[in-house]
Amino acid sequence: MSAEAAPRRAIWAMLILQVGIGAALIGMDLARPAPPSPADLFAPASVPQMRPYRPDLRPAPGTDGPQMRPMPARLEFGGEGARVTLTGQIAAGDAARFAALLEERGERPEVVALDSSGGVVSEALLIGRRIRALGAATEVGAGAVCLSACPYLLAGGGERRVAEGGLVGVHQHYFGENSLLPAFLAVEDVQRGQAEVMRYLDEMGVDPRLMMHGMETPAREIYMLDAARLAELRLSTEGG
Secondary structure (H helix, E strand, C coil), X not given: CCCCHHXXXXXXXXXXXXXXXXXXXXXHHHCCCCCCCHHHHHCCCCCCCEEECCXXXXXXXXXXXXXXXXXXXXXXXXXXXXXXXXXXXXXXXXXXXXXXXXXXXXXXXXXXXXXXXXXCHHHHHHHHHHXXXXXXXXXXXXXXXXXXXXXXXXHCCCCEEECCCCEEEECCCCCXXXXXXXXXXXXXXXXXXXXXXXXXXXXXXXXXXXXXXXXXXXXXXXXXXXXXXXXXXXXXXXXX
8 A cells, every 4th residue: 555545545534424424414304203292291201301302382381291382482571570581492583682672671680580492502592691691590480491402591590490390401402504514514513512502501600511411312302400410510509
């Protein structure tokens, strides 16, 4: 083998690997399984912390079974006085809408209550930083959920409370706008996104090990964090 042949083969091997990764990413997007039924959300899981993930649905008030109601497709703002509520999926532009709401209200909220199944990570980080700048507390009340990207909103609170019966969970995220990219760009985008999230968690005083549970959990499932784990990771400040 010539001196030039080995480097050429190594380069070709790397290119083939990158193309393979890209094909896998595309395949995952094009062959997503059907979403679980509402009843599946309450079915026993093989791992106690794991549950199917349905961002478009949430439990109906006062139920512990498959009765479900729609989760709004973008954040809806409510509350009055020193309390603001954020309900729904986190969509593009929601950070700007939240900033506009605060300016319109003209009153600094003391508590931001969350009931969200997650959504766009970059928007969640912007809203979380705005909450921290306000000095407001965050809370997930009984019967509310805070899943996927929503825990980054929760992390923004100077004080962070999760009531008994409130659900907080994490899983893998999509960081890019389009998976139909060269594989090395897709992988680079994911790594950059993960670094940004870890930096954010560190700024908020939350243990970046939270990302471990997220990265280990497929996007079609959600890893539920119990009260002890929330406290250990400093995602809840109650009693700490």
